[in-house]
Amino acid sequence: MAREKSVNEARFLEIREQLSKAEHATKEVPLSSISVDEKSMRKGQILVGGTPITVNSYFFVRLASMLKLSTGLTHELLKNNDDKLAMHLINGLKDYRSSTKGGNVLLIANPNTKEIVDICEPSKYRKLSNETVFDLTSRILNDHSNMIIESVDVDHRGRASINLLNNDEVGFANAGADEFFKFGFSIVQTSRDTYVEMYNQRLVCTNGLRASLGQGAIGGNRDIQFQETFKLQGHSAEDVKIFLNHIEQMKKANFVPTSFEATLMSAVNTKASLVEVQDALITAQRMVREPDENMKKAYLDTLDRKWFPGHADAMARIVKKGIDPTKLSEKQKSFIKSNMSVWDVVNSMTFLGSNNTGIPLDSKESLKATAGSLFGKGTKSGYDLQFAEFASL
Amino acid sequence: MIEIKGGKKEQIVREWFNNHKEGLVPAKTKVLDLFQEFGAEERDEDISYGLFNGVLKKIMGEGHVGASPAAAKRDSVETKIMTVEDMTFPDFTLHKTKKKVDELFSDHEVGGGLYGGTVTIVIGESGVGKSTVLLDVLASIKDANPDAKVLYVSSEMTKNDIGFYYKKTPAIGKVPTLLLMEHVKDGTIDIALEKEFNAGHDIILLDSYQDVVVKLKEALNWKSTKAESWLTNMMIEAAEKNGAAVLAIQHMTKGGQYVGSTYLKHATTAMMEMMFDITGQRYIEFSKNRRGGSGVGKRLYFKLDEKGNVVYDASRYEETKSLMAIEEKETIRQADLNKKFEDMFLNGKKDVTDDSVEEPVEKEGDE
Numbered sequence: 001m002a003r004e005k006s007v008n009e010a011r012f013l014e015i016r017e018q019l020s021k022a023e024h025a026t027k028e029v030p031l032s033s034i035s036v037d038e039k040s041m042r043k044g045q046i047l048v049g050g051t052p053i054t055v056n057s058y059f060f061v062r063l064a065s066m067l068k069l070s071t072g073l074t075h076e077l078l079k080n081n082d083d084k085l086a087m088h089l090i091n092g093l094k095d096y097r098s099s100t101k102g103g104n105v106l107l108i109a110n111p112n113t114k115e116i117v118d119i120c121e122p123s124k125y126r127k128l129s130n131e132t133v134f135d136l137t138s139r140i141l142n143d144h145s146n147m148i149i150e151s152v153d154v155d156h157r158g159r160a161s162i163n164l165l166n167n168d169e170v171g172f173a174n175a176g177a178d179e180f181f182k183f184g185f186s187i188v189q190t191s192r193d194t195y196v197e198m199y200n201q202r203l204v205c206t207n208g209l210r211a212s213l214g215q216g217a218i219g220g221n222r223d224i225q226f227q228e229t230f231k232l233q234g235h236s237a238e239d240v241k242i243f244l245n246h247i248e249q250m251k252k253a254n255f256v257p258t259s260f261e262a263t264l265m266s267a268v269n270t271k272a273s274l275v276e277v278q279d280a281l282i283t284a285q286r287m288v289r290e291p292d293e294n295m296k297k298a299y300l301d302t303l304d305r306k307w308f309p310g311h312a313d314a315m316a317r318i319v320k321k322g323i324d325p326t327k328l329s330e331k332q333k334s335f336i337k338s339n340m341s342v343w344d345v346v347n348s349m350t351f352l353g354s355n356n357t358g359i360p361l362d363s364k365e366s367l368k369a370t371a372g373s374l375f376g377k378g379t380k381s382g383y384d385l386q387f388a389e390f391a392s393l
Numbered sequence: 394m395i396e397i398k399g400g401k402k403e404q405i406v407r408e409w410f411n412n413h414k415e416g417l418v419p420a421k422t423k424v425l426d427l428f429q430e431f432g433a434e435e436r437d438e439d440i441s442y443g444l445f446n447g448v449l450k451k452i453m454g455e456g457h458v459g460a461s462p463a464a465a466k467r468d469s470v471e472t473k474i475m476t477v478e479d480m481t482f483p484d485f486t487l488h489k490t491k492k493k494v495d496e497l498f499s500d501h502e503v504g505g506g507l508y509g510g511t512v513t514i515v516i517g518e519s520g521v522g523k524s525t526v527l528l529d530v531l532a533s534i535k536d537a538n539p540d541a542k543v544l545y546v547s548s549e550m551t552k553n554d555i556g557f558y559y560k561k562t563p564a565i566g567k568v569p570t571l572l573l574m575e576h577v578k579d580g581t582i583d584i585a586l587e588k589e590f591n592a593g594h595d596i597i598l599l600d601s602y603q604d605v606v607v608k609l610k611e612a613l614n615w616k617s618t619k620a621e622s623w624l625t626n627m628m629i630e631a632a633e634k635n636g637a638a639v640l641a642i643q644h645m646t647k648g649g650q651y652v653g654s655t656y657l658k659h660a661t662t663a664m665m666e667m668m669f670d671i672t673g674q675r676y677i678e679f680s681k682n683r684r685g686g687s688g689v690g691k692r693l694y695f696k697l698d699e700k701g702n703v704v705y706d707a708s709r710y711e712e713t714k715s716l717m718a719i720e721e722k723e724t725i726r727q728a729d730l731n732k733k734f735e736d737m738f739l740n741g742k743k744d745v746t747d748d749s750v751e752e753p754v755e756k757e758g759d760e
């Protein structure tokens with residue numbers, strides 16, 4: 001995991017070089033050249049044109065998804081090392097071959113681990129190379145002198161996001177004296193896609209938040225309508241033009257989503273439910289990378305007590321009422337309030353994702369994205385307790 | 394020559410070979426073809442295929458066998474092989490309009506321009522502004538270099554038409570113009586064209602190729618193929634020998650396809666297209682250009698302002714160029730990623746062939 005703050009030009013070029021070298025390799029092959037057998041899962045290996053090639057476990061999830069097998073079932077079988085998954089994949093491949101009459105697939109490999117990590121139909125691979133994304137970023141910076149690269153996030157899977165901010169500060173006094181932000185966008189590179197998403201930074205603690213508040217106008221200009229998360233559709237000049245035009249549209253509104261202030265007010269004024277704070281805690285805890293079990297436990301406890309105290313507080317209240325918290329359904333937990341606001345939970349996640357807290361966390365980029373998903377929930381389905389004044393437990 | 398002997402019919406056959414085949418039976422030629430050629434002439438005697446064949450064999454037996462027609466033709470043609478250094482060329486003068494369109498005409502020198510010694514076919518939709526843009530090109534070249542000799546050849550417009558056009562498009566006022574309609578009337582259209590195409594003009598705009606072909610046919614009673622090849626050869630010679638830059642407007646089908654001769658299409662230096670895009674905006678795009686490959690496929694948008702001036706959208710063109718450069722680089726980078734995969738897993742092997750597919754496995758519930 002690497003994280004860069006306020007990236008200068010020399011560092012930008014250095015990161016570009018690193019990411020170009022780490023770029024996932026790709027190869028289009030006939031589907032019929034791929035062979036999976038009963039031992040593939042255990043060996044972490046498939047045959048491509050007769051050559052044994054190492055794959056990671058995520059590959060099988062992606063393969064299952066391409067074959068339209070149940071994702072839940074795949075995860076379950078994979079977790080249990082169940083041989084039935086191999087059988088499902090073998091039969092799925094056969095069905096897929098007959099329904100698509102052969103055709104090609106694209107294999108995506110991580111050069112660092114020398115494993116295949118993804119598989120998809122060639123038309124679904126719309127990612128620009130990292131080098132080209134860096135070229136585009138330079139171009140955007142040249143065109144918009146008021147923008148800076150706030151940070152670059154890279155995770156161990158090769159996902160990267162370049163986070164750009166407009167230097168103008170925007171305050172939301174109604175939500176609190178500290179609520180000043182800078183707005184911008186992230187260019188996100190996954191193994192098969194390139195997309196832009198709204199990005200902002202809370203100035204008081206320089207927390208970065210990647211959030212999509214759904215389709216809508218931004219910046220108060222209701223003539224500017226578009227998806228706040230926008231995926232590149234291909235590699236042609238026309239596709240790149242549309243992608244850049246989308247960023248231009250965002251720029252016209254200074255990258256400030258119309259619904260941001262209202263969402264912020266709701267997040268500040270709504271208590272997070274137990275399930276919301278628990279999900280955030282689990283997300284952060286999953287990212288702890290520490291080989292020493294005792295140290296790891298200490299880090300997990302720190303996250304629980306210091307960063308998401310609402311979780312322990314709610315659990316204590318549940319136990320005090322004589323209820324076994326392990327027997328509560330997700331639905332029931334969504335009606336139990338914590339002593340943290342949604343905004344507190346979001347800020348804990350973004351702080352962990354944006355700053356060095358001493359806890360070794362992997363994939364900070366996805367902490368920002370998860371925080372963004374929770375924040376954006378306010379404009380979509382609503383927070384669990386947004387309209388639940390009666391929730392008392 | 395073949396000796397004339399035998400019966401009357403045999404003598405006729407022998408004489409025919411002397412008169413039409415220089416006393417030789419051409420090798421590798423079908424007897425039936427020769428007989429049909431022989432039979433095409435009217436004569437009193439009825440000579441059968443069997444008799445003809447018999448006499449032919451006798452003549453061949455006497456040693457009168459010649460080269461095949463193809464070989465004979467090949468022998469008669471003198472090929473001229475020389476190094477490029479020894480060839481002579483006209484001056485490849487570079488004519489500049491000092492407008493953005495120069496970059497589409499060529500890319501060998503900074504800023505581009507229209508080279509002498511070239512033939513450019515211009516196709517475009519009706520009403521898109523082909524004549525207006527090209528007349529603007531001529532007027533701009535003349536503005537930039539008053540010594541440039543330009544000529545506009547119009548086959549469609551009368552004097553009054555061009556007068557009206559001039560009011561709408563004053564920029565054409567100083568462009569020397571030949572109105573071919575005058576020469577259609579008195580049947581001197583070919584002479585007028587030949588004279589002007591060899592008069593040392595630097596740039597000649599022919600408006601339009603197809604209409605001139607029609608007028609040549611009508612005024613001189615020529616066949617289409619003759620009119621087309623005559624005009625095409627004259628244009629090519631004006632470029633090749635005289636160093637002129639010839640711009641010829643050509644019609645296109647409703648579907649947007651070129652309708653001229655294939656010979657012309659392949660003999661030309663460049664193919665310039667003027668179109669409306671789906672939003673109704675006008676643009677120029679080269680689909681072929683031997684003087685400027687980098688401009689091919691890139692759209693230069695233009696507008697015709699109220700004074701009839703052609704206004705090019707230079708910034709949009711630059712944007713297109715830079716986006717296409719991104720696309721080109723990305724294509725190379727994606728190919729590199731492919732190579733990286735092959736090196737990593739397949740020992741550099743490019744092609745992956747079918748593997749023996751896994752053993753059949755019965756689905757759950759299959760019995």
